Amino acid sequence: MNQTATTETTAKQILPGRSAGGTAQRLLGRLSGGLAFALSLLLCLFLLAAPMAAQAQDSGTGTNALLSDADFAEWNVLAETAQETLNADVATDAELNALRAEVADWRQRFQDQRSANSTEIQTVQAQLDTLGTAPAEGEPAEAESVTEQRATLTERLDTLQTPVRQAELDYAEADSLISAIDSRLRSRQTNALLEVSSSPLIPTIWPTAMADLAKVFTTMGSNVAASWNDPTSRQTFRENLPVIAAVLAVAFLLVVRGVHWLERLANRFIGDDRSAQRWLLRFVVSLCQIIVPVAGLSLVAFAAASSTLFGLPGETLAVILPMAGLAVYLARWIGNYSFPASENEAAAEVLTANQRREGRIYTLIFGLLLGLSLLLQAAESNADWSDATHNVLNFPILVVMGLFLLRISRFIRLRARADHGEGEAGFRNQMTAFLARVVAILAVLGPSLAAIGYFRMGETMTIQTGISLELIATLVILQRLVTEVYILLTHNRDGARDALAPVLIGFLLTLLSLPLFALIWGARGTDLAELWSRFMHGFAIGDTMISPESFMILLLVFVVGYGATRAVQGALKTSVLPKTRLDIGGQNAVVSGLGYVGIFLAALVAITTAGIDLSSLAIVAGALSVGVGFGLQTIVSNFVSGIILLIERPVSEGDWIEVGGQMGFVRSISVRATRIETFDRTDVIVPNADLISGQVTNWTRGNLIGRLIVKVGVAYGSDTRHVQSVLQEIAESHPIVVMSPPPGVIFMGFGADSLDFEIRMILRDVTQVLIVQTEVNHRIAERFAEEGLEIPFAQRDVWLRNPETLQPRTAPSPSTPKAAGTQDPAAAASAITADDMEGGDPDAD
Incomplete structure (x- = not known):
């Protein structure tokens, strides 16, 4: 008991005000996520600044100065007090947060201390490495001056590293x-959510709750009367009355007339014109519909504080009034965009005008209820209500919120059912339908849990679900x-749907909104700051520390190296190599090889500049290389074959090749495969290993010269010498035919139907072979017609062995009498024998 009392006394001395603000802090913290959300949506920059600001608050003001012995002693006292506070478990959440901030400030100082003297330590260590180790026993002795210098450097190194080691120990603590x-703190938060309190459905606690609520107004009235009866307060109010009146007048104009004027201005931008300029102007005006009335409510709060008549409860309500107004007008703004009144918006294709009007009303009422909840929280912070009073006064708000969220989930579900797209639209509709189901479940479950006594959990489910839905809509x-x-x-409005830039920015916005969702659902700012700090500190892979800073350096150096490589490649390809004697294939090989070398060097320099030591990963890389060698041996084979193709250049870009039954032009040679464009304008991807190990016919290797053979047949009886001279003249007269060696005409032989000749000629451009042949x-054909030479064609005699099958089998007409001595056609045909068809004597009997 004595030890515990001592611990509590020590904690109170170090952490003053434990009981003074603990209740107010606890009560105001119940909707802190909602307040943070409302403020962050108005200031969208919070998406980027929140983690960094939280980290700055958590880290404190670090310094690079060396810590003295007095500093370490002060830290030891704080560390001991913090440990005793945790063991006693009597400090409030506010006190623990204050203690954590102080410890985090010391941790940042220790972090700076860990890098102190780093340059000097490296210098001394390099000198020791230069001197080497002391000679072992039995080895020749070194000079005495070297031994003394090594001892001096060792002592100096120990002196420099002592505060660093101490800082590392204290940093870990x-x-x-x-x-x-x-x-x-997380354990307390979880226990608070699972705590069972009084059910708001118990009628016996209702009178007490109503009395507590009435007491707030009674207290405010008493404060006003007491302040008015105080001559000093009354005199102050009279002096400030002109200013208060002017401020209230301006506030009235901003809240009442300002919103009306802005609505009329916004309606001017609603019409059939769907241009981007008009939409953006309307968006800016709609933002003013939030800013202007909230500014007016802020003036009301200023006027209330200037009057000095309402006391602490009234001033607290006045301070929270702009927050409540922000919740209302922000919900109204979201409702106007989510359920637009205009028929030109996409939502009009899914929801009817009545459904959209209902959606706007439900969203506005949710904002009103959220603002009312904030005002109740402000009143509770000064009145110190019991849990029963809190439950009774807030339960109707949760029930109405749940009903409206249930209706809104129905509209979300209708939106998902209206579009039955596939791919991206299908995934979006699945997520929308899932969101509708989750909102419906939580809208029912939240008030139900609150009704049976799990009020904190039910309150969190209902209110935070609505706030999360507003964030998603935003x-x-x-x-x-x-x-x-x-x-x-x-x-380009038509191409905006398929554009990549809006999708990437939307993904970035979603990613940056994750801290907001975490805050809404109970995460503390210190938790996010801790995650950000650890993320910035990096993670270790072996002895190598990978941090965002080193990664950005690596990425920047690699991008610069890659850009320089591409620039050099472009300069060589367009300016330098065309002036050399290298052919096109050699030029492409040089450019490709330079690209691979440049990318490798860029990666190597980037890794070295970022300070990443890959030597510790050598064993792991060796083990992985074995597995990769077996699993990816085909890819490795193609890669090596691609390098061989670039070095030996048996095939170059632009060559006409034939491989594996495919013929076409080589369009590109990569490290894995070669792309061939066939004459059908189709691309054939051939692995490089096939070009190295298989048989390849290259029609244009080195030059475009190639041979064309044209076969010609003439009729028997033609003058073969004359035919040869005609064909020789035809071949020599073509402009693409090379005359050295001259074309030749060969009499190939005697065919079954013709005398066969061949024209063999060398073409300057073999790619024109089909044109030349035509x-x-x-x-x-023209010369043979002029010379009277005949090109024969095959002739065949057809022999019918059973011609009777070709005769029509028709019966004679009954009206035609049969003449005497006339033979029946069928009988006549049957009288013809095979000998008659084979040329027998018709007169022989």
Whole structure:
């Protein structure tokens, strides 16, 4: 008991005000996620600044100055007090947060201390490495000056490393204390959610709750009367009355008339014109519909504080009034965009006008209920209500919120059912339908849990579900904003749906909104700051530390090296290599090889510049290489074959080759495969290993010269000498035919139907072989017609062995009498025998 009392006394001395603000902090914290969400949506920059600001608050003001012995002693006292506070478990959440902030400040100082003297330590260590180790026993002795210098450097190194080692120990202790405090706070938060309190359905606690609520107004009235009876307060109010009146007048104009004027201005931008400029102007005006009335409510709060009549409860309500107004007008803004009144919006194709009007009303009422909940929280922070009073007064709000969320989930489900797309649309509809089901379940489950006594859990489910839904709707609106800006810049509305830039920005917005979702559902800012700090610190792979800073350096150096490689490649390909004697294939090989070498060097320099030591990964890389060698041996074979193709260059880009039954032009040679474009304009991908190990015919290797053979047949009886001279003239007269060696005409032999000749000629451009062959054939036909030479064609005699089967089997007409002595045709045909068809004597009997 004495030890515990001592611990509590120590904690109170170090952490003052434990009981003064603990209740207010606990009550106001119940909707802190909602407040943070409302503020962050108004200031979209919070998406980027929240983790960094939280980290700055957590880290404190670090310093690079060396810590003295007095600093370490002060830390030891704080560490001991923090450990005693955790063991006693009597500190409030506010006190633990204050303690954590102080410990985090010391941890940052220790982090800076760990890198102190780093340059000097490296210098001394390099000198020791230069001197080497002391000679072992039995080895020749070294000079005495070297021994003395080594001892001096060793002592100096130990002196420099002592504060660094101490900082590392204290850093580990501070980090452990912070983890323990975070664990304690999370445990308390979980226990608070699972705590069972009084059910708001118990009628016996209703009168007490109504009395507590009435007491708030009674207290405010008493404070106003007491302040008015105080001459000093009354005099202050009279002096500030002109300012208060002017401020209230401006506030009235901003809240009442300002919203009306802005609505009229926004309606001017609603019409058949769906241009991006008009939509963006309307968006800016709609933002003013949030800013202007909230500014007016802020003036009301200022006027209330300036009057000095309402006391602490009234001033607390006045301070929270702009927050409540922000919740209302933000919900109204979201409802106007999610359920637009205009028939030109996409939502009009899914929901009817009445359904959209209902959606706007439900969203507005949810904002009103959220603002009312904030005002109740402010009143509760000063009145110190019991849990029963809190449950009774907030339960109707949760029930109505749940009903409206249930209706809104129905509209979301209708939106998902209206579009039966596939691919991206199908995935989006699945996620929308899933969201509708989750919202419906939580809208029913939240008030139900609150009714049976799990009020904190039910309250969190209902309110945070609505706030999360508002955040999702805001992300959708921001995505539409990004799309309209893209349309304004590109003047292409049809291509905006399939554009990549809006999708990437939308993904980035979703990624940056994750901290907001975490805050809404109970995560503390210190938790996010801790995650950000560990992320920035990096992670270790062996002895190598990978941090975002080193990764950015690596990426930047690699991008610069890659760009330099591409620039050199372009300069060589367009300016230098065309002036050399290298052929096109050699030039492409040099450019490709330079690209591979440049990328490898860029990666190597980037890794070295980032300070990443890959020597510790040598064993792992060796083991992986064995597995990769077996699993990817085909790919490796193609890779090596690609390098061989670039070096030996048996095949170059632009060559006409034939491989594996495929014929075409080589369009590109990569490290894995070669792309061939056939004459049918189809691409054939051939693995490089097939080009190295298989048989390849290259028609244009080194030059475009090739041979064409044209076969010609003439009729028997033609003058073969004359035919040969005619064909020789035709071949020599073509302009593409090479005359050295001259074309030749060969009499190949005697065919079954013709005398066979061949024209063999060398072409300057073998790629024109079909054109030349066509022109030569045309010229042969023309000259043969002029010379009277005949091109024979095959003739065949057809022998019918059973011609009777070809006769029509028709019966004679009954009206035609049969003449005497006339033979029946069928009988006559049957009288013809096979000997008659074979040429027998018809007169022989």
